Amino acid sequence: MRKSWWKVLTVIILVYVVVGGLLLDVPRLHILNETIRALYFHVPMWFGMIILLFASVIFSLRYLRTGIKDFDTRAAEFANVGVLFGIFGILTGMLWAQFAWGQWWSGDPQQNGAAIGLLIYLAYFVLRGSLEDDGQKARISAVYNIFAFAALVPLLFILPRMTDSLHPGSGGNPGFNAYDLDSRLRMIFYPAVIGWTLLGVWITSIRIRIRRLSLNQDV
Amino acid sequence: MGKQILTFIQKEIRLEWRNRYAINGILLYLVSTVFICYLSFNVRSNVLNPVTWNVLFWVIILFTSVNAVAKSFIQENEGSFLYLYWTHSPATIIVGRTIYNALLMLVLGLMGFLAYALVLGNPVEDVLLFLLVILFGSMGLSFTMTMVSAIASKARNSHTLMAILSFPIVLPVLLVIIKISKNALNGVERSASLDDFIVLAAINALVGAASYLLFPYLWRS
Numbered sequence: 001m002r003k004s005w006w007k008v009l010t011v012i013i014l015v016y017v018v019v020g021g022l023l024l025d026v027p028r029l030h031i032l033n034e035t036i037r038a039l040y041f042h043v044p045m046w047f048g049m050i051i052l053l054f055a056s057v058i059f060s061l062r063y064l065r066t067g068i069k070d071f072d073t074r075a076a077e078f079a080n081v082g083v084l085f086g087i088f089g090i091l092t093g094m095l096w097a098q099f100a101w102g103q104w105w106s107g108d109p110q111q112n113g114a115a116i117g118l119l120i121y122l123a124y125f126v127l128r129g130s131l132e133d134d135g136q137k138a139r140i141s142a143v144y145n146i147f148a149f150a151a152l153v154p155l156l157f158i159l160p161r162m163t164d165s166l167h168p169g170s171g172g173n174p175g176f177n178a179y180d181l182d183s184r185l186r187m188i189f190y191p192a193v194i195g196w197t198l199l200g201v202w203i204t205s206i207r208i209r210i211r212r213l214s215l216n217q218d219v
Numbered sequence: 220m221g222k223q224i225l226t227f228i229q230k231e232i233r234l235e236w237r238n239r240y241a242i243n244g245i246l247l248y249l250v251s252t253v254f255i256c257y258l259s260f261n262v263r264s265n266v267l268n269p270v271t272w273n274v275l276f277w278v279i280i281l282f283t284s285v286n287a288v289a290k291s292f293i294q295e296n297e298g299s300f301l302y303l304y305w306t307h308s309p310a311t312i313i314v315g316r317t318i319y320n321a322l323l324m325l326v327l328g329l330m331g332f333l334a335y336a337l338v339l340g341n342p343v344e345d346v347l348l349f350l351l352v353i354l355f356g357s358m359g360l361s362f363t364m365t366m367v368s369a370i371a372s373k374a375r376n377s378h379t380l381m382a383i384l385s386f387p388i389v390l391p392v393l394l395v396i397i398k399i400s401k402n403a404l405n406g407v408e409r410s411a412s413l414d415d416f417i418v419l420a421a422i423n424a425l426v427g428a429a430s431y432l433l434f435p436y437l438w439r440s
Binding site: 064116117119120123126127130131132136139140142143144146147148150151153154155 | 363366367370371373374375376380383384386387388390391418421422425426428429430433436437439
């Protein structure tokens with residue numbers, strides 16, 4: 001029980017986020033109106049994805065330095081759950097865009113960047129699938145993982161900021177930045193990021209345990 | 220180090236020159252793709268919309284470069300792999316191959332531009348800027364694709380992998396290139412493209428540094 005305190009914390013935070021996020025008062029901003037609640041569900045998905053993928057890269061790096069097989073398992077599972085978060089990020093974003101912009105897919109730079117990011121990581125899984133030897137699979141996919149992350153950074157953080165976009169936070173639209181983020185929003189937004197990320201780590205830890213068990217069975 | 224890399228590049232060029240069929244094959248691939256596009260659009264020269272002209276050109280270059288760069292690691296036989304493994308340091312190989320591929324892409328880009336402009340017309344207003352984009356663009360494509368071809372060469376069905384691994388990674392580079400070349404097409408003032416050149420150089424530096432650091436791990440397997 002002592003080790004699982006953070007799981008209890010996750011559940012408490014997420015209950016608070018879901019209940020508070022749907023019921024508490026939010027600032028009335030032009031165009032956004034009630035859809036600003038997407039901030040509690042959509043934005044944390046991206047934060048969670050970046051954090052999980054970053055963890056995956058760290059484990060890939062540690063695998064390359066040490067050659068311990070377990071780090072590769074962790075890297076793969078963190079990437080898996082990171083991609084899951086990415087897919088939910090895209091879906092919630094599309095749902096929001098449908099109300100705010102009137103279209104599910106409107107070719108927004110941020111939307112496109114997200115889709116490309118997912119393509120990169122889906123390719124990572126195809127690469128893992130097409131390598132037979134276990135040691136080689138671990139090493140080469142670790143190399144690709146780090147390389148892909150290096151390429152993902154300009155895609156997600158630099159290029160969308162260079163083009164005009166309807167996305168909140170860029171091009172003068174109201175939304176996520178230091179001036180607009182109301183303290184009422186912060187009270188739920190920060191716990192939401194922590195809560196969803198912890199949930200991702202939790203899912204990952206279960207998947208890692210499953211993978212370890214199935215690896216042991218093979219031996 | 221610098222001298223070794225230079226010798227390595229010279230050796231690569233000499234090898235390429237001896238098996239001219241490989242580079243001729245790629246050139247023919249490029250020219251026939253251009254010709255297919257020309258016939259499919261069924262246009263007389265200079266009636267293609269500049270945006271279409273621009274995007275089509277870079278898509279052709281992208282596909283050609285996937286095929287051209289795939290040669291460097293994927294189509295290597297065991298003997299020459301072992302020779303390289305024992306005689307060169309990994310750093311020399313990745314730097315040398317990247318520079319060599321950049322040169323190759325530059326040649327292909329220029330030839331492609333010539334053939335393309337010949338049949339589909341040349342709406343470029345600022346030709347010098349466009350040539351500069353080809354120079355930087357071939358560097359960008361080579362920086363990403365050389366490393367990806369090294370990764371893909373280790374796996375089965377490496378040609379499919381080469382495409383799916385490199386396309387999403389190369390996209391940021393491609394988007395910036397298309398943006399600058401659009402400026403060149405419209406004859407926008409050159410200083411307007413400076414920011415994009417800086418971004419392109421930054422992406423190249425990032426990807427280049429990553430492949431320089433990671434390649435030794437790949438090479439060891």
